[in-house]
Amino acid sequence: xxxxxxxxxxxxxxxxxxxxxxxxxxxxxxxxxxxxxxxxxxxxxxxxxxxxxxxxxxxxxxxxxxxxxxxxxxxxxxxxxxxxxxxxxxxxxxxxxxxxxxxxxxxxxxxxxxxxxxxxxxxxxxxxxxxxxxxxxxxxxxxxxxxxxxxxxxxxxxxxxxxxxxxxxxxxxxxxxxxxxxxxxxxxxxxxxxxxxxxxxxxxxxxxxxxxxxxxxxxxxxxxxxxxxxxxxxxxxxxxxxxxxxxxxxxxxxxxxxxxxxxxxxxxxxxxxxxxxxxxxxxxxxxxxxxxxxxxxxxxxxxxxxxxxxxxxxxxxxx
Amino acid sequence: xxxxxxxxxxxxxxxxxxxxxxxxxxxxxxxxxxxxxxxxxxxxxxxxxxxxxxxxxxxxxxxxxxxxxxxxxxxxxxxxxxxxxxxxxxxxxxxxxxxxxxxxxxxxxxxxxxxxxxxxxxxxxxxxxxxxxxxxxxxxxxxxxxxxxxxxxxxxxxxxxxxxxxxxxxxxxxxxxxxxxxxxxxxxxxxxxxxxxxxxxxxxxxxxxxxxxxxxxxxxxxxxxxxxxxxxxxxxxxxxxxxxxxxxxxxxxxxxxxxxxxxxxxxxxxxxxxxxxxxxxxxxxxxxxxxxxxxxxxxxxxxxxxxxxxxxxxxxxxxx
Numbered sequence: 001x002x003x004x005x006x007x008x009x010x011x012x013x014x015x016x017x018x019x020x021x022x023x024x025x026x027x028x029x030x031x032x033x034x035x036x037x038x039x040x041x042x043x044x045x046x047x048x049x050x051x052x053x054x055x056x057x058x059x060x061x062x063x064x065x066x067x068x069x070x071x072x073x074x075x076x077x078x079x080x081x082x083x084x085x086x087x088x089x090x091x092x093x094x095x096x097x098x099x100x101x102x103x104x105x106x107x108x109x110x111x112x113x114x115x116x117x118x119x120x121x122x123x124x125x126x127x128x129x130x131x132x133x134x135x136x137x138x139x140x141x142x143x144x145x146x147x148x149x150x151x152x153x154x155x156x157x158x159x160x161x162x163x164x165x166x167x168x169x170x171x172x173x174x175x176x177x178x179x180x181x182x183x184x185x186x187x188x189x190x191x192x193x194x195x196x197x198x199x200x201x202x203x204x205x206x207x208x209x210x211x212x213x214x215x216x217x218x219x220x221x222x223x224x225x226x227x228x229x230x231x232x233x234x235x236x237x238x239x240x241x242x243x244x245x246x247x248x249x250x251x252x253x254x255x256x257x258x259x260x261x262x263x264x265x266x267x268x269x270x271x272x273x274x275x276x277x278x279x280x281x282x283x284x285x286x287x288x289x290x291x292x293x294x295x296x297x298x299x300x301x302x303x304x305x306x307x308x309x310x311x312x313x314x315x316x317x318x319x
Numbered sequence: 320x321x322x323x324x325x326x327x328x329x330x331x332x333x334x335x336x337x338x339x340x341x342x343x344x345x346x347x348x349x350x351x352x353x354x355x356x357x358x359x360x361x362x363x364x365x366x367x368x369x370x371x372x373x374x375x376x377x378x379x380x381x382x383x384x385x386x387x388x389x390x391x392x393x394x395x396x397x398x399x400x401x402x403x404x405x406x407x408x409x410x411x412x413x414x415x416x417x418x419x420x421x422x423x424x425x426x427x428x429x430x431x432x433x434x435x436x437x438x439x440x441x442x443x444x445x446x447x448x449x450x451x452x453x454x455x456x457x458x459x460x461x462x463x464x465x466x467x468x469x470x471x472x473x474x475x476x477x478x479x480x481x482x483x484x485x486x487x488x489x490x491x492x493x494x495x496x497x498x499x500x501x502x503x504x505x506x507x508x509x510x511x512x513x514x515x516x517x518x519x520x521x522x523x524x525x526x527x528x529x530x531x532x533x534x535x536x537x538x539x540x541x542x543x544x545x546x547x548x549x550x551x552x553x554x555x556x557x558x559x560x561x562x563x564x565x566x567x568x569x570x571x572x573x574x575x576x577x578x579x580x581x582x583x584x585x586x587x588x589x590x591x592x593x594x595x596x597x598x599x600x601x602x603x604x605x606x607x608x609x610x611x612x613x614x615x616x617x618x619x620x621x622x623x624x625x626x627x628x629x630x631x632x633x634x635x636x637x638x639x
Contacts, residue, residue: 161577
């Protein structure tokens with residue numbers, strides 16, 4: 001093999017090595033290749049997750065319907081037409097009418113708003129609690145940490161749905177109380193998450209490095225510690241929304257959540273406990289069930305995609 | 320070991336007080352006069368203030384709720400949970416009747432969930448990133464995303480109403496003496512529905528645990544010293560990956576008990592969940608308090624068992 005060819009090969013290897021290390025050669029001078037920001041990297045990784053992309057498009061579609069339900073729905077969700085109750089699908093009522101002659105499709109559309117809102121608000125409540133308690137626990141440690149962690153232990157062993165059912169029934173069944181009950185009991189998992197994350201990041205070398213070059217502590221918290229907490233918390237919140245929607249649907253199905261005439265996917269299925277409806281009128285209970293299942297599935301897929309995209313450990317390994 | 324067990328028991332005491340105090344406090348502070356719940360709304364309207372006051376004193380509602388809590392707790396610890404607002408059967412006796420059906424349902428569904436979820440998780444981990452892993456991921460997510468009541472209704476529709484192979488509801492056919500086949504026919508649908516959600520959780524947990532162990536150094540060591548793949552998998556991976564999975568049964572229990580509420584309601588399974596829903600709408604507080612205390616004890620006991628099981632399988636726990 002001629003010498004210069006060997007040299008060229010070696011040169012190529014060197015270039016590959018340098019290129020893969022994030023620094024590129026341009027001519028004879030070294031220049032930094034454009035390094036993608038964490039956001040760009042997360043986006044790129046998220047885009048590769050096909051199920052997550054499917055989930056996010058489905059959610060966007062649902063969100064548009066939920067927001068525009070008043071304009072998009074063919075009828076008012078509470079409008080009764082007692083001459084045409086429990087009618088099957090027809091050109092006038094695409095998904096038929098319910099026991100009070102209300103249009104099922106319109107109720108389904110308004111129900112999307114209720115379900116998504118309950119999920120988002122309930123999770124917002126408990127993630128807020130979790131950020132506060134988890135940070136306190138993680139930063140201060142000691143007695144504060146001990147008390148908060150024991151409280152977490154206590155609430156974690158609660159017979160969860162039983163307490164939610166009782167809270168809702170004692171406070172009176174309503175959308176608001178359903179959100180409140182789910183929100184008040186859900187904070188334990190994320191609190192542990194925030195605390196653990198803060199404890200781990202506090203000890204990281206880059207935090208030490210920041211401290212060594214004299215970065216102020218509130219800047220360290222904002223720029224170096226909190227961003228590391230956000231990722232896992234967002235993933236947790238996404239799965240949380242899916243869980244909250246399921247819980248709300250279950251409560252409403254039992255008659256303990258959203259009350260008629262307000263529509264929710266859960267309470268639309270309440271009637272299906274009656275065997276005549278279950279057997280003979282599937283348009284009353286199949287569409288809301290499918291809606292719950294699809295939206296929860298979509299959110300879970302998005303959560304899975306976010307976990308892949310935001311997991312700092314996954315950055316090193318190529319999938 | 321004894322010291323460890325005693326320690327775990329001591330830890331569960333505050334949990335017990337926490338749960339009961341929360342529910343009792345909620346009830347006491349919730350809007351509405353408790354006398355209404357006792358005598359009914361119509362009687363309440365007809366009665367004069369003195370009579371209402373008399374009822375209030377008679378049931379001890381004139382005392383602050385903390386005093387009432389201590390009094391209730393004192394009796395409850397002796398097994399006296401009082402009488403329900405409706406009916407004459409003591410709460411403790413009512414609960415006693417409801418425990419076996421719920422335990423049967425929960426036990427069967429836990430068993431079904433474990434024997435389906437764990438193998439699925441193992442397969443997913445062994446074939447990570449393959450098409451099979453992808454398909455199973457979708458299946459597992461579907462399991463976790465389907466509302467149990469929707470699947471339940473679908474099952475009743477299909478198996479009971481259309482195919483007519485399974486009974487729609489209840490625990491046994493009315494008017495027919497007990498038989499195992501009959502009981503199983505009634506049990507299969509609710510147990511499957513209740514187990515469905517946890518099966519997904521088990522699969523995902525097993526997958527994560529397996530992957531964790533498969534990447535560890537002692538597995539590499541086992542492979543490099545030339546062990547057969549089968550031996551590596553069975554003796555090194557399974558053993559260490561599956562033990563922690565089994566010990567988290569306790570963490571799943573609150574969700575299983577919660578799921579039982581909805582499942583029992585759909586299938587009219589005469590357990591604790593059905594009782595809870597019925598009495599919740601009636602605001603029958605003595606019964607609800609009884610349910611709270613019972614479920615708290617059930618969960619604490621299983622937590623304790625899990626802690627002990629964990630210490631047995633993992634000696635490191637005992638020495639901490």
